[in-house]
Amino acid sequence: MPKSWFAGGVALIAASAVSCGVTASPVADALVPSEPTMINYVDPSWVHGLSTQTLSEGDSGDRHVHVVYPSVDDAPLLTEKLRRTVTERLDRFIRDTSMNSAVRHPEFNVDWQLAAASDQVLGVRLRIGESIGSGWSDSFTTIWYDRMEKRSLDATDLLRDGSSLATLAQIVKEALVARGPEVDPYAIKPDARHFDSLVFNPHGDLVVEFDDYQVATKSLGRVAVAVPASDVEPLLSATGLRAQRAAMRKTDAPASMTSGESMAAATTDRPPARSSKAGSVDCAKAKCVALTYDDGPGPDTRRLLDILATQRARATFFTVGSNASAHPELLRRMRQEGHLVANHTWSHRDLTALPGSRVADQLTRAQRTIIQAIGQVPALMRPPYGASNAQVSSVAGKLGLSVVRWSVDTEDRLDPNPRAVADRAVSRAEPGAIILMHDVHGPTVDAAPEILRRLKKQGYTFVTVPELYGSNGMQPGRTYDSADSSG
Structure with missing residues (x-):
């Protein structure tokens, strides 16, 4: 049947001229298509048994909290891992704001998109935003589920082993050097905390996303590096290869339009x-x-x-x-x-x-x-x-x-x-x-x-x-x- 991408599912940041696709957007989540860090998100209505879970508070209180994440009937381990991920972050946010009563209307917000979906894998990208008096910051986490092995996985599980992570970290560091003085490439370590959001673009390139302030002293919006498929394939685990194939499946995604045009x-x-x-x-x-x-x-x-x-x-x-x-x-x-x-x-x-x-x-x-x-x-x-x-x-x-x-x-x-x-x-x-x-x-x-x-x-x-x-x-x-x- 005909398929269509849901609103906002094209790319998030401005185009880049550097070879490995380092990009930095002035505004996080801006609806501006870009290559090569563009991600075509999957319409969630395609996925049988997918629903959403909501955690919220704030209409009558000072703290603003709204969390949404998906649940999938045939992937309970994925749902549980998503729940743990967001609730752990929310619990930390509540502790931080409880100790700082001077902050007016602290806000915690989580939304999600499907980075890939096939009969073999599912990938859920979480955007976690927080404001605790010192401005807004976004962080990104991608949780994967291998339907063949029935396992929920962290992003680094797309890689074969620790040496693959070290190699990826070096590739990304070299790409960030070309980005200029606003980004600190030496902040990158072969650490799962620095590589907790890994997704693929339609060409099979691995897109590595960084949180606000993770590779810079100020917020640059979404900072990402796209590692070419030919470089990343030798580093991928079996799940990683399945995820790459799922992201490369041909779609009829429409040409991008500006917000006003659409x-x-x-x-x-x-x-x-x-x-x-x-x-x-x-x-x-x-x-x-x-x-x-x-x-x-x-x-x-x-x-x-x-x-x-x-x-x-x-x-x-x-x-x-x-x-x-x-x-x-x-x-x-x-x-x-x-x-x-x-x-x-x-x-x-x-x-x-x-x-x-x-x-x-x-x-x-x-x-x-x-x-x-x-x-x-x-x-x-x-x-x-x-x-x-x-x-x-x-x-x-x-x-x-x-x-x-x-x-x-x-x-x-x-x-x-x-x-x-x-x-x-x-x-x-x-x-x-x-x-x-x-x-x-x-x-x-x-x-x-x-x-x-x-x-x-x-x-x-x-x-x-x-x-x-x-x-x-x-x-x-x-x-x-x-x-x-x-x-």
């Missing part, structure tokens, strides 16, 4: 996202409330859709782009069943801590993914953690997005008790309320039948957010917290 192409002849049942309720007369669910789709979203269908209730889903790319079929089901799909950014970063270009990137990457799934253009966005400012509103407005927050916080991130979640949702509801919940939390989905039953008994009708505003509609760039607020 958004223009994506929105051409696409209608704005709207509930298929919009107009069936007049909220000027009916007692309306909008249930909203953030951060999904996740493992429990399908069950939530079943519950909503049984009660003939509809909701607004603010989806995270990286999760949406793994479950486009759930987004299509939301649209078909009268719900509304909206934008919750690509990787759930605090937008108020980003420059305008990165705010736009977070929104447009998610926007492209949602459009591809549902064939409609979202008109709503919810800022992660509810954190917004004039710049966020301005960027959202230019992208045709209204900013939606909430008037009722069920605090479902903090309290795993379904009864308590339901009690808060029901006791705080009032006509025109926008109720915040998260479909990535199982207890929240467990609470849904009780919330629906009790609110319906009180005479409430469940509508999508725009229906609260009736004929007045919602304006791009304006902020909405409830039916009584619009700016």
